[in-house]
Amino acid sequence: MSDIAFLFPGQGSQAVGMGKALAETWPVARQVFEEADEALGFPISRLCFEGPEEELRLTENTQPALLTVSIAALRVLEQEGFRPSFVAGHSLGEYSALVAAGSLAFRDAVRLVRNRGRYMQEAVPPGVGAMAAVLRPPMDGLEQILAEAAQGEVVTAANFNSPEQVVIAGHAGAVARASEMLKAAGARRVVPLPVSAPFHCPLMLPAQQRLKTDLDATAFADLAVPLVNNVDARVVTTGAEARDGLHRQVSGAVRWTDSMRALAALGVRRAVEVGAGAVLCG
Structure with missing residues (x-):
């Protein structure tokens, strides 16, 4: 399966009810939701399954919720024997991709994106x-x-x-x-776009600076599966590169078009979207 990439979505793919069928059907997926609830100290699983929608739309909730659904789906694919040759994730989805690549522990990732969402929301006052x-x-x-x-x-x-x-x-x-x-x-x-803040622009620099402290305190292993990152659209294989890319992408542009071209040049012919919805693959 050398031509397969796993792609992980970011914000915009959330919906109340996401992941519920996975958790009810697959014990390995249910374990991911239980781990997220424990790591965060509140039932993010219930927010995914039942809402309410207005709480799920809050960036600090949306980000860990989507990450959790993506990793629940990933664990099912892994249990069934599917393995990618490359991974990539759109914005927030890069955290899911790094969990899939073995660089970032899921518990660390879900805490990081909870903080990331809060920092991004607080970086710019509403309406600005x-x-x-x-x-x-x-x-x-x-x-x-x-x-x-x-x-x-x-x-x-x-x-x-x-x-x-x-x-x-x-x-x-x-x-x-x-x-x-x-x-x-x-x-x-x-x-x-009906968003709560202007993501991936220089107005996010305060959030980027706050997140750096959290990223620096988190362990990043070298990747078992190569990642094509957002901010450079290039292959990343070391934990240090992965951490740096997550830091810079907060205020940097998501170069998704170039990332897909890079995967194609690497021989990828099939992409599997792993997570809620079908935003990346259409």
């Missing part, structure tokens, strides 16, 4: 930031348009999700200006 998805963006002029729209504020490309979609993030006013300029430059559509 925004994000928007740009469909069929004018890639040749994207950076120049964003620079002109900033006007002393922050607006940058946050997620390069595909050649057909880029997400921008920053101050709400700058994102609004950039949205209008991108539409005028030929973007098919610009869709404001």
Whole structure:
């Protein structure tokens, strides 16, 4: 199975009820939820299975919930004999990928992303930031348009999700200006995203600095399965590289398009999305 990659989703794939069927059907999946509940000191499993949705949507809950569902699904795949040659994860999903690669212990990962979610939420006051998805963006002029729209504020490309979609993030006013300029430059559509903070942009630097302390205090082993990381879209094999990538991706762009191209160049022909929903594979 040398041509298979496991891909792990990030925020946006959550839904009340996620993981419930897995836990009811597979004891190995149920054990993952029990471990998460113990590590966090509260029943994240109940939040996944029953909600309420407004609590599940809180970033500090969403991140550990999605990680737990992904690892529960991973353990089932592993029990059935499936092994990837490479792993990758979209934003938050990189933590799941590193658990799958044997670099990061699940208990450590679920605590890290709980803190990560809180730090990211607290980095920017509500209403100050925004994000928007740009469909069929004018890639040749994207950076120049964003620079002109900033006007002393922050607006940058946050997620390069595909050649057909880029997400921008920053101050709400700058994102609004950039949205209008991108539409005028030929973007098919610009869709404001219902997010609680402007992720993967320089406004997240306070969260990145806070998270560094937690990352530095956490053990990262060298990877048993290579990872293609978000911030560089390159292969990572050491624990030190993995930790550094998680630190830099908080305020850095998710280079998902380049990551998928890198996997294809490495010989990957099949991808399995491991987690809630089908965001990455469509």
